[in-house]
Amino acid sequence: MKHTYQRRSDCPINFSLEVFGDPWSLLIIRDIVYFGKKTYGEFLASEEGMATNILASRLARLEQRGILLKRPSEKDRRKEEYALTEKGLDLIPIMVEMANWSAEHDPETGAPADWIALMKADREHMIQLMRETVKSGSGVFVGEKSLVGHIG
Amino acid sequence: MKHTYQRRSDCPINFSLEVFGDPWSLLIIRDIVYFGKKTYGEFLASEEGMATNILASRLARLEQRGILLKRPSEKDRRKEEYALTEKGLDLIPIMVEMANWSAEHDPETGAPADWIALMKADREHMIQLMRETVKSGSGVFVGEKSLVGHIG
DNA sequence: TTAGATTACTGGCGATTCACAAGTGAAAAG
DNA sequence: CTTTTCACTTGTGAATCGCCAGTAATCTAA
Numbered sequence A, B: 001m002k003h004t005y006q007r008r009s010d011c012p013i014n015f016s017l018e019v020f021g022d023p024w025s026l027l028i029i030r031d032i033v034y035f036g037k038k039t040y041g042e043f044l045a046s047e048e049g050m051a052t053n054i055l056a057s058r059l060a061r062l063e064q065r066g067i068l069l070k071r072p073s074e075k076d077r078r079k080e081e082y083a084l085t086e087k088g089l090d091l092i093p094i095m096v097e098m099a100n101w102s103a104e105h106d107p108e109t110g111a112p113a114d115w116i117a118l119m120k121a122d123r124e125h126m127i128q129l130m131r132e133t134v135k136s137g138s139g140v141f142v143g144e145k146s147l148v149g150h151i152g
Numbered sequence C: 001t002t003a004g005a006t007t008a009c010t011g012g013c014g015a016t017t018c019a020c021a022a023g024t025g026a027a028a029a030g
Numbered sequence D: 001c002t003t004t005t006c007a008c009t010t011g012t013g014a015a016t017c018g019c020c021a022g023t024a025a026t027c028t029a030a
Helices: A012-020 A025-035 A040-044 A052-064 A092-105 A113-121 A123-135 B012-020 B025-035 B040-044 B052-064 B092-105 B113-121 B123-135
Strands: A068-072 A080-084 B068-072 B080-084
Touching: A012 A025, A012 B025, A012 B092, A025 A040, A025 A052, A025 A080, A025 A092, A025 A123, A025 B012, A040 A052, A040 A080, A052 A068, A092 A113, A092 A123, A092 B012, A092 B092, A113 A123, B012 B025, B025 B040, B025 B052, B025 B080, B025 B092, B025 B123, B040 B052, B040 B080, B052 B068, B092 B113, B092 B123, B113 B123
Parallel strands: none
Antiparallel strands: A068 A080, B068 B080
16 A cells, blocks of 8 residues: 555644655745745756755655645646645745744844844734735745845 | 754755754654653653654754753753753744644644634734743643643 | 757665664662 | 663664756757
8 A cells, every 4th residue: 555644643743744844845835935936947946956856756745745736837838837725825924933033043044134024023914915925926035026026 | 074064055944944844853842842841751752753863863953053952950860851942942933833734734633723723813922921831841731830731 | 840958857876864673871769 | 789760872774865867748949
């Protein structure tokens, strides 16, 4: 019998860890939420440099766990596009807290201070805005409808 | 040169993952925060059943990363007691969000519904209470000064 | 039309990490 | 003393990991 998924416990912290408790999964979610990435190649190009087999296995697992949805790109039929489900969008508050924690405790953090301040000052509203931004297909920092501004 | 710690990036999400982005570290933090556990033997007895070598390596790593403080027990000189630093206590909001997410998306969750409701209704205040409870040496659910009630 | 990129993967390989079992030395308990 | 408890360490195989080299399908330019 394959893929008989045996959970370690019913603890909610443990449940989270079994879905995204590894060093890579949340980076994919981050790429979607903050940078508006959608495709295998875009994820692969992230500065953390994940290996191709790890990326492929994590994408498959996150899809199987109901965090990601995969569908063929309309513009380029070689490409697959990955998007967050509602369950995946609900991870945004967790990432926000992780970003706040790192901004506080990492002296070399790349987190923009004004963004972190904004997240702390108006948490609920900003999370709602982030969710809508990601749902529209943009990233919080990068994309046509990004929250923070444009690059090009 | 040993232990030359090479970070993958300055991204705050990545920073968090490099500190506690594995399937076990947060379970130790959970044991301290929610169940008031302090010693190697108590962590080892958790229902997820971590291996002895993994537990030892995670305790050492969390201490090295400034999340845990280790000191000899006063009552039993064979024992070491582990406690959260301020940096470690600051992880509480992250765990709260993980618990909320799992309570929402895990049909078999063991999270008490009334506790989750309380956390959502009065988040900031409850997090403050949790922090004080843990600082006093109790767990949120278990211990002399526990937030929720007593067992014995 | 065709040669060359690009894209999303898969497979091989050695190294690391993992789970599991069995020890170790120190201290406490009887 | 002897036994038990405690916090680890060590050893062993299995699984997973990081890196590299493909590959089939599709797009792109000449």
